[in-house]
Amino acid sequence: xxxFVCFHPPALCELFxxxxxxxxxxxxxxxELARENPPRWRAWLRNLRAIAADRRNVVxxxxxxxxxxxxxxxxxxxxxxxxxxxxxxxxxx
Numbered sequence: 001x002x003x004f005v006c007f008h009p010p011a012l013c014e015l016f017x018x019x020x021x022x023x024x025x026x027x028x029x030x031x032e033l034a035r036e037n038p039p040r041w042r043a044w045l046r047n048l049r050a051i052a053a054d055r056r057n058v059v060x061x062x063x064x065x066x067x068x069x070x071x072x073x074x075x076x077x078x079x080x081x082x083x084x085x086x087x088x089x090x091x092x093x
Contacts, residue, residue, distance in 0.1 A: 009033035011044045013051060022056040027070045048074045 004016040007026035011034045016023055025048065035044040052059045052074065059074070061067040 009035075010048075011035045014044065014047050017047065017051070022058075023051055023054075024057070025051060025059045027059070027061045027066050031070065031073055045074055 001021065003022035003024060004013070004019070005024045005026065006013040006016065007028045009029055010025050010027050010031055013023050013025045031044070031048070032041055035041045048059065051057045059070060061070050
């Protein structure tokens with residue numbers, strides 16, 4: 001296994017952090033889903049920032065609104081998934 005992909009809810013990505021593999025976080029729903037209480041929410045945002053800081057990982061969203069939503073809450077570099085998928089299709093053999 002080379003990487004983990006998680007999207008519903010994105011907070012499940014925390015489970016894969018100890019494996020030291022690449023992680024693709026797709027914010028397809030609100031980031032706070034499954035992390036509604038304040039301590040767990042703060043811990044998830046810290047972990048999301050750590051995931052985003054690692055060059056092996058990608059934090060993505062499926063539309064421009066969600067990109068800005070992730071950036072505003074997590075202060076991370078979210079990528080518009082449309083461009084990620086398009087890039088993968090263009091490089092497919």
